[in-house]
Amino acid sequence: MLRARSSVNCGPSRQASPTSMSNLYPSAPPAPSAPPPESVPFVARPRLLAVGRDPVQAVCNACQKDVITEVQFEWGAFTVCMALPFALFCLCCVPFCIPAFKDAVHYCPHCKGFIGKDKRL
Numbered sequence: 001m002l003r004a005r006s007s008v009n010c011g012p013s014r015q016a017s018p019t020s021m022s023n024l025y026p027s028a029p030p031a032p033s034a035p036p037p038e039s040v041p042f043v044a045r046p047r048l049l050a051v052g053r054d055p056v057q058a059v060c061n062a063c064q065k066d067v068i069t070e071v072q073f074e075w076g077a078f079t080v081c082m083a084l085p086f087a088l089f090c091l092c093c094v095p096f097c098i099p100a101f102k103d104a105v106h107y108c109p110h111c112k113g114f115i116g117k118d119k120r121l
């Protein structure tokens with residue numbers, strides 16, 4: 001029932017230490033930095049689309065979905081400029097209430113991200 005223990009070596013292994021010169025680069029050294037792939041040119045998507053006053057089909061910059069934009073009319077420089085002549089007739093608030101005097105701002109209906117703006121001025 002006694003087994004011979006001569007074949008089992010419980011001592012420290014005889015493997016090379018990690019700091020030995022032969023073990024610094026166990027595999028092939030890394031290839032030199034590859035040149036940038038020029039076969040696939042990067043075409044930057046324009047951040048602002050040429051949009052009009054009506055909802056348009058566009059790709060959202062944030063969520064990359066193909067969406068029909070939501071248009072909100074917001075005050076712009078044209079709104080303020082038009083308020084001055086209306087102020088002569090004490091109607092300076094009229095341009096702030098009529099969408100025709102405002103900028104059309106297009107948003108993504110999914111993520112509410114800004115897509116584009118149609119400025120009146």
Ligand SMILES: [Zn+2]
Binds near residue numbers: 061112
């Ligand atoms: Zn989106």
